[in-house]
Amino acid sequence: MAAAKMMIVEDDAALSELIQWHFEREGFDVRVTPDGEEALLLAAEETPDIVLLDWMIEGLSGLEVCRRLRRTAPTANVPVIMLTARGEEEDRIRGLETGADDYVTKPFSPRELVARVAAVLRRIRPALAGESLYYADIEMDTVAHKVKRDGKPIALGPTEFRLLRHLLEHPGWVFSRERLLDAVWGHDSDIEVRTVDVHIRRLRQAINAHGGTDIIRTVRSAGYALDADRRL
Amino acid sequence: MAAAKMMIVEDDAALSELIQWHFEREGFDVRVTPDGEEALLLAAEETPDIVLLDWMIEGLSGLEVCRRLRRTAPTANVPVIMLTARGEEEDRIRGLETGADDYVTKPFSPRELVARVAAVLRRIRPALAGESLYYADIEMDTVAHKVKRDGKPIALGPTEFRLLRHLLEHPGWVFSRERLLDAVWGHDSDIEVRTVDVHIRRLRQAINAHGGTDIIRTVRSAGYALDADRRL
DNA sequence: CTTTAATGTCATAAATCGATCATGATCTGT
DNA sequence: ACAGATCATGATCGATTTATGACATTAAAG
Structure with missing residues (x-):
């Protein structure tokens, strides 16, 4: 799973640690800073996928940080969730109007x-919320129709794409050629079963083009399976 | 900007009227129903831009309505805000996990x-909130109906403008021609799907007129997407 | 009313894909 | 090691999909 990058801007160390722990457990790649200025620098450097922003922080106010994030190109579309002790309606509304995407009140x-x-x-990055398929170092974004291996983009034709998607949906399973025809080509295709071989080959070629082990396992007299651990 | 269509699903008539009044004053085109089943029918008919959904309604529960909205194609991406008397954390989490985008507690x-x-x-439909849209070096002022690339103004016909706006609202997503017809031409247009190709071409021509890479990606047998990073 | 711009459709060219076959390699059981 | 079966691979040619240019119709502007 490609980790989503989160930036936490919070000057209560105990709280930020707690939050960090929870999100790291969820697989996030978390960066923490207590300082507004530093947050802006960090964000400019490595654009986070989401920002948790305390309203009351040292230096710049959270509101101001939010405003500046919004004004700078690379971070203009990064979602911001405000954290705050204030429960006042007035403050909540100001936070939302400034461009925060959500607002959570402490505690x-x-x-x-x-x-x-x-x-x-x-909403923002379906790829980060389960619309993507992952297996070993392969990553398929089904919404954007993109496939990557080890971070490098892989070009696939339509049929290879559907084939890989089906394999990724059931990693480890062995599919007979007949079942693959059903699943990938449709139940009513009168296609030569051996054609599957050819597409498996093309898929392998595309996936292994830039190195890496072959993660498609041929199971003689049975079919094919996705399998990173080939030691039989 | 065309008025945003809102659907309110709430069986407390006094409350729904109050909400309706407020949003109509904000320029929304509001539709109200107290019933879950009816809400689903209405939503399927004329896709709303946002749904306010009471948790406790007659017939289907709000949670179930939300789930079904999410499962049906045209409404799968419509934002849902849950309204509820319950303040329990457990409920809030279930609501959010079901696909609600936000959660507001009564009163x-x-x-x-x-x-x-x-x-x-x-966050979801910036164009409806009167915001400008940005992607790569493209900038669209949805209020003034002006588009710039790399600072230089681009002339677009009305259809190309709506098409680009829709792509800008979901950068990276691949849309089938059918979905583009729905989104850009309207659900009830009986237009040849291939016409989309022609408008995509016109849009490309306009956008690339003054140089720059083509940021519209053709995904064979799938559709088109906005994509500045074409290294597939 | 004339002129201009926009739009939908079609025909055709260009690009890409995909099913099949032929051949060589590999495996399996004996 | 051998025969038969199974699989990998490269090439090919037709099929599918997309790009493009032209045109007729309609709507908008002057």
Whole structure:
């Protein structure tokens, strides 16, 4: 799973550690800073996928950090969730109007924060919220129709794409050529079963083009399977 | 900007009227129903831009309505804000995990609800919130109907403008010609799907007129997508 | 009313894909 | 080691999909 990059801007060390722990457990790649200025620098450097921003921080106010994030090109579309002790309606509304995507009032439960982050990410980067398929070092974004291996993009034709998707949906399973024809070509295709071989080959070629082991296993007299651990 | 269509699903008539009044004052085109089943029918008919959904309604539960909206093609991406009397963390999390985009606890102030709706729309359909859209070196002012690339103004016909706007709202996503017809021409247009090709071409021509790489990606047998990073 | 711009459709060219076959390699059981 | 079966691979040619230019019709502007 490609980790989503999260930036936490929070000057209560105990709290930020707690949050960090929870999100790292969820597989996020978390960066923490207590300082507004530093947050802006960090964000400019390595654009995060989502920002958790405390309203009351040293230096710049959270509101100001949010505003500046919005104004700078690479971070203009990064979702921001405000964390705050204030429960006043007036403040909530100001936060939202400044461009925050959501607003969570302290004290909050980590689980709810995780759920809200997931809801926001589901919108912005479906790839980060389960619309993607992963296996070993392969990553398929089904929404953008892109495939990567080890971070490098792989070009696939339509049939190879569908074939790989089906394999990725059931990693490890061995599929007979007949079942692959059903699943990938459709139940009513009167296609030569051996044609599957050819597409498997093309898929292998594309996937292994830039090195790496062959993760498609041929199971003699049975079919094919996705399998990174080939030691039989 | 064409008024954003809102659907309110709420069986407390007094409350739904109050909300309706507030949003109509904000320029929304509001449709109200107290019933879950009817809500689904209505939504399928004329896809709303945002749904306010009471958790406790007659017939289907709000949660179930949300789930079904998410499962059906045209409404799968419509943002949903849950309204509820329950303040329990457990419920909030279930709501968010079901696919709700936000969660507001009764009693709430209309102003805050308006702010939250604006925040959700800004994130999901920035064009409806009167925001400008940016992607790579493209900049679209949805209010003034002006488009620039690399600072230089680009002339677009109305259809190309709507097409580009839709692509800009979901950069990276691959849309089939059918979905583009729905989104750009309307659900009930009986237009030849291949016509999309022609408008894509016209859009490309206009955008690339003054140089620069083609940021519209053709995905064979799938559709088109906005994509500055074409290294497939 | 004339002129201009926009739009949908079609025909054709160009690009890409994909099914099949022929051949050589590899495996399996004996 | 051998025969038969199974699989890998490269090439090919037709089929499918997309790009493009032209045109007729309609709507908008002057």
